[in-house]
Amino acid sequence: MKGKRILLGITGSIAAYKSAFLVRLLIKAGAEVKVVMSESAKDFVTPLTLSVLSKNPVMTTSFNPDNGEWYNHVEAGLWADAFIIAPASANTIGKMAQGIADNQLLACYLSARCPVFIAPAMDLDMLQHPAVKANIQTLGSFKRHYIITPAHGELASGLTGEGRMEEPEKIVDILEKYFYENLPLRGIKALVTAGPTYENIDPVRFIGNRSSGKMGFAIAEELSKMGADVKLISGPTHLSLNDRGVERTDVNTADEMLTACMHDFEKMDIIVMSAAVADFRPGEESTEKIKKKNNPLNVALVPTTDILKSMGEKKRKNQLLVGFALETNNELANAKEKLVNKNLDLIVLNSLNDVGAGFDVSTNKVTFIEKSGREHSFGVKLKSEVARDLVNLIMNSYKK
Ligand code: CTP
Secondary structure (H helix, E strand, O other), rough: OOOOOOEEEEEEEEOOOHHHHHHHHHHOOOOOOEEEEEEHHHHHHOHHHHHHHOOEEOOOOOOOOOOOOOOOHHHHHHHEEEEEEEEOOHHHHHHHOOOOOOOOHHHHHHOOOOOOOEEEEEHHHHHOOOHHHHHHHHHHHHHOOOOOOOEEEOOOOOOOOEEOOOOOOHHHHHHHHHHHHHHOOOOOEEEEEEOOOOOOOOOOOOOOOOOOHHHHHHHHHHHHHHOOOEEEOOOOOOOOOOOOEEEEOOOOOHHHHHHHHHHHHHHHHEEEOOOOOOOOOEEEOOOOOOOOOOOOOOOOOOOOEOOOHHHHOOOOOOOEEEEEEEOOHHHHHHHHHHHHHHOOOEEEEEEEOOOOOOOOOEEEEEEEEEOOOOOOOOOOOHHOOOHHHHHHOOOOOOOO
């Protein structure tokens, strides 16, 4: 629910008191909430209560009677990621089914393009009336309209039966499930690498680099947030993941990273190689600590396998491969060459010459270059924001 914009419509029913709890739960779950009330809803719960809980002004009319200012129902309708009408009275349900817009709530409803969740609340005989049943059925048949079936129990009339508005906790569960199931990368498997690799010289010393892993961790978390099943393969870093949905494997050397990457490569749909993999490792690793002896030490280095290049050679149709290029000169030309040589779909260029870009800082300044040659350049941004930009581009380019 984090960051989701929820428009809550409240109509005239005793269950309106539960809407206050619903607002609290939505806010607690990280959503942004705006409330629109019908005139009769105000008899059951005050706009002030809902305004305080939602931290937003509450709309009850189409304009402010004090200054004549118009409350834009179209804007409110388009603002929302979901519109919940809870409680939904028989009267409002009937008008919604017929496209009547004689109050602000109904005008918002007709303007909304988002999914609509309707939680009816009324006495059992009203709910069983063929006219109401038909209206509910009509609403349920509309695209992206979901009826939250009323619960069975004691009703305000004293009768017992079906008609109680579903509990706020349950409504939040339904919404969370909806958002989860409709995440854009649901069912997609992604592999992300992050951090440096350490190539051992002896049991004490290694050749490494200054990569912190921040960029790769941010990308892994962003992909996961969009619903992908993410596997993160990380070199040595002190970072920890906030998202427990990401599966993490730690490795030390380029060889270990290669093995870990290739293990799952076939199954992966999206691969983002942001790790700063060592290009060379000592040809021989001494099993004992090398003594100083005051002589120059020559360590013969041998190339490691270019993991990204091997992936590019094996890449199957519908696999999207993203590489990184950290350059100090001829940046664009070098990055474009890597894009072609390694058979990539997209390359992220960052230049060590740019202030706020590169290793061990929380920001980055990047240019994305697509296989088609299209370039997207950005200013200095937080790595989390760069990750969002990258994942947005990946989502636009990825074709199942
Ligand atoms: N890479 C890799 N395996 C390696 C070296 C690099 O998979 N052994 C990947 C990195 O994860 C990155 C991309 O290749 O996505 C580019 O790495 P970079 O070091 O910039 O380029 P190289 O191709 O190694 O070329 P050079 O170091 O000569 O610039």
